[in-house]
Structure formats: C-alpha cells, structure tokens
Amino acid sequence: xxxxxxxxxxxxxxxxxxxxxxxxxxxxxxxxxxxxxxxxxxxxxxxxxxxxxxxxxxxxxxxxxxxxxxxxxxxxxxxxxxxxxxxxxxxxxxxxxxxxxxxxxxxxxxxxxxxxxxxxxxxxxxxxxxxxxxxxxxxxxxxxxxxxxxxxxxxxxxxxxxxxxxxxxxxxx
Numbered sequence: 001x002x003x004x005x006x007x008x009x010x011x012x013x014x015x016x017x018x019x020x021x022x023x024x025x026x027x028x029x030x031x032x033x034x035x036x037x038x039x040x041x042x043x044x045x046x047x048x049x050x051x052x053x054x055x056x057x058x059x060x061x062x063x064x065x066x067x068x069x070x071x072x073x074x075x076x077x078x079x080x081x082x083x084x085x086x087x088x089x090x091x092x093x094x095x096x097x098x099x100x101x102x103x104x105x106x107x108x109x110x111x112x113x114x115x116x117x118x119x120x121x122x123x124x125x126x127x128x129x130x131x132x133x134x135x136x137x138x139x140x141x142x143x144x145x146x147x148x149x150x151x152x153x154x155x156x157x158x159x160x161x162x163x164x165x166x167x168x169x170x171x172x173x
Contacts, residue, residue, distance in 0.1 A: 034104060036153055037114060037146065041101050048097040053085035060155045061147070069140055069162040070127050080158070091125040110148035118142055118160070130162050139163040 040059050047055035057080050060066075066074040066083070074083055100117035107113060120138040133139070145157035 030106075033106075033112070033148070033153070037104055037112065038101060040146075040153055040155075041099050041114070041116065045097050045099045048088075048095075051088040051093060053081050053088050056084050056088075057081040059153065060158065061149075064155055065157045065159075067159045068127075069130060069160050091127070092120070092123050095123040096121050112146045112153075114144050114146065116142040116144065131164070133165075 043059065044056060047053075047058070057077055060077050060080050062077050063075065064077055064080055066080050068074070068083070074080055098119040100119075101114060102117050103115040105113050118138075118140040120140070121136055123138065126132050126138065130138070140160050140162050142158070142160045144155050144159075146153045147156045148154075
C-alpha cells in the first residue's frame with residue numbers, strides 16, 4: 001500500500017511537469033519568434049529612415065520575391081537592394097517610414113506571414129501613377145512571408161500595395 005501511495009504521489013508530481021514541458025516550451029518559442037519578428041520589422045524601419053539600402057535588405061532571402069507599390073516585380077536580394085538604393089537616393093531620400101505590425105500568422109513551423117500598415121512622409125515625389133496624398137502621408141499595406149532559416153527569420157516574399165482613399169460616386173462629383 002505504501003508503495004502504491006508513493007507511485008501515486010510521483011505521478012501527481014510528474015503530471016504538471018509533463019504538462020509544462022508539453023505546453024509551456026512551445027509558448028516560449030512562440031514568444032521568442034514574435035520578439036524576433038517584431039525586431040526584424042523595427043530594423044527595417046530604422047534602415048529605411050537611415051536611407052541604408054544594404055541594411056534594409058539584410059533580412060531578405062537571396063531569392064526574395066518583391067512587388068513594389070506600382071506592381072513591378074523583382075526577384076532576388078541584389079535587385080531588391082539596388083531598387084531601394086535607387087529610391088533612397090531619389091524620391092524617398094530623407095523620407096520617414098513608420099511600420100505598424102498589424103498581424104502575425106504562423107502557417108507552419110518556421111513559416112509565417114506578417115501584415116504591415118505603412119506610413120511614409122517626407123518624400124520628394126511619388127512613383128508614376130501614384131497620387132500624392134493631400135496630407136503628405138503615403139499609406140500602403142504590406143504582406144511579407146517569413147521563413148526561419150538556421151534560427152533566423154528571413155523575408156521570402158515582400159508585397160507592397162498603395163492604399164487609395166475610397167471614392168464613392170457621390171464623393172467623385
């Protein structure tokens with residue numbers, strides 16, 4: 001009987017430990033991933049605001065798929081960096097970028113996507129076909145697909161779309 005009580009007591013002690021191991025550890029990893037992704041976004045904003053195309057490209061994959069606000073598609077880190085170096089030296093020189101991390105969704109272990117709200121001010125011009133907002137703040141929405149490679153999150157796909165004001169037939173008159 002004493003042996004049975006000791007075994008039962010050991011099981012009662014072991015169950016919380018097993019539950020903690022099963023459930024708390026993944027949550028810890030999720031918290032670490034969330035923090036790493038938030039830092040990646042913060043680093044992007046800092047690099048943009050410094051006009052540093054190399055730093056802005058630091059977290060993109062070598063074969064990144066990139067679509068800009070005009071719908072132009074680029075492939076590869078070199079093209080991504082070159083495009084950003086061009087705009088940092090011209091229309092977006094000295095501009096200020098604010099990124100809002102609106103959503104993070106895990107698609108599979110080591111694969112996530114994020115949705116960003118973007119506000120850009122202090123620019124010198126707009127890309128062709130993009131209207132200049134009356135308040136001087138360009139707003140876009142961005143979707144990034146991220147992949148964890150060797151413990152580091154990289155941007156595999158980068159899609160940016162301009163947000164236009166909603167116009168209704170009454171507003172258009």
